[in-house]
Amino acid sequence: MPELPEVETVRRGLNRLIVGRTIASVVHDNDKSFPNAQVDVQHFLLGATVVDVRRRAKVLIIDLSTNYSLVIHLKMTGQLVFRSSQDSFGAGHPNDSLIGDLPDTSTRVTFTFTDDSHLYFNDQRKFGWARLMPTQEVPNIDFMQKVGPEPLEADFTVEQFIERFSRRKKTSIKAALLDQSIIAGVGNIYADESLWGAKLHPQRRVGDVSKNEFKKLYTELRAVMNLAIDKGGSTDRNYVDAQGKKGSYMDFARVFRREGEPCPRCGASISKIRVAGRGTHVCTSCQVVQ
DNA sequence: CACTTGACCTGTCCGC
DNA sequence: TGCGGACAGGTCAAGT
Numbered sequence: 001m002p003e004l005p006e007v008e009t010v011r012r013g014l015n016r017l018i019v020g021r022t023i024a025s026v027v028h029d030n031d032k033s034f035p036n037a038q039v040d041v042q043h044f045l046l047g048a049t050v051v052d053v054r055r056r057a058k059v060l061i062i063d064l065s066t067n068y069s070l071v072i073h074l075k076m077t078g079q080l081v082f083r084s085s086q087d088s089f090g091a092g093h094p095n096d097s098l099i100g101d102l103p104d105t106s107t108r109v110t111f112t113f114t115d116d117s118h119l120y121f122n123d124q125r126k127f128g129w130a131r132l133m134p135t136q137e138v139p140n141i142d143f144m145q146k147v148g149p150e151p152l153e154a155d156f157t158v159e160q161f162i163e164r165f166s167r168r169k170k171t172s173i174k175a176a177l178l179d180q181s182i183i184a185g186v187g188n189i190y191a192d193e194s195l196w197g198a199k200l201h202p203q204r205r206v207g208d209v210s211k212n213e214f215k216k217l218y219t220e221l222r223a224v225m226n227l228a229i230d231k232g233g234s235t236d237r238n239y240v241d242a243q244g245k246k247g248s249y250m251d252f253a254r255v256f257r258r259e260g261e262p263c264p265r266c267g268a269s270i271s272k273i274r275v276a277g278r279g280t281h282v283c284t285s286c287q288v289v290q
Numbered sequence: 291c292a293c294t295t296g297a298c299c300t301g302t303c304c305g306c
Numbered sequence: 307t308g309c310g311g312a313c314a315g316g317t318c319a320a321g322t
Binding site: 075076077106123124125126127167168169170171175237238276277 | 300
């Protein structure tokens with residue numbers, strides 16, 4: 001569920017909260033949440049100071065002073081939550097975090113910094129992963145090699161956007177939007193939201209999308225993602241930011257999770273169908289299959 | 291190569 | 307109340 005806006009929200013939070021902190025200890029469950037644990041994780045992490053937190057597509061990159069980087073994919077239910085040594089979650093200490101005491105049953109990795117603050121990598125469904133590697137090798141991993149361009153970069157043009165779809169003609173526009181090798185960072189929420197904005201039915205074949213419709217989709221996708229970043233992302237189920245707080249984009253969603261509600265544009269009832277193996281929200285009245 | 295489907299997991303919800 | 311099954315959806319491997 002964390003898509004580009006959610007991962008970007010986490011990145012901004014971590015940038016504020018952990019840059020400059022030095023790792024004192026790491027405890028991990030030694031399964032695929034940290035698949036290269038057999039390399040000496042402790043040796044490369046202990047004493048390392050966080051120097052930057054970057055993002056590429058839905059992947060977070062935590063750069064360390066040792067010229068190593070932690071590369072983390074949250075997949076569906078991953079969370080990265082920071083707690084200072086003062087944070088208290090016991091009775092009589094109200095807070096606005098969605099989650100309580102940490103570590104909890106879904107904690108896969110616990111980083112403790114030298115000031116006794118903590119960063120917890122939680123992942124209920126264990127689809128996420130963390131890897132430690134030299135910073136200079138990060139661009140060489142398979143994921144980075146095949147992932148498409150960042151849709152919110154200032155120099156990403158509508159012409160590039162259209163060109164990226166040129167090798168896909170028969171598949172649905174929704175399947176193409178979800179394909180990370182075409183455009184980076186789009187997931188189920190913002191695919192449905194941007195297709196509604198562009199009045200495109202998710203099952204429209206890519207080859208049947210006109211140039212003007214592509215232009216509209218480009219504009220809508222960027223607008224929707226920028227708004228979502230503004231709102232701290234979407235909390236559908238599990239997502240929380242680096243302080244454990246929910247995002248509020250779902251309050252602004254037009255179709256996602258709104259099956260049965262009236263379309264904000266034409267008033268017809270919003271449907272939920274299945275496209276590209278995903279639950280898909282659509283107004284069949286004003287989003288045209290053609 | 292283009293494209294689709296199933297696997298990976300576990301918590302939640304729904305019907306019986 | 308308990309229990310089975312469907313469902314949630316990011317990515318990769320394996321299938322057509």
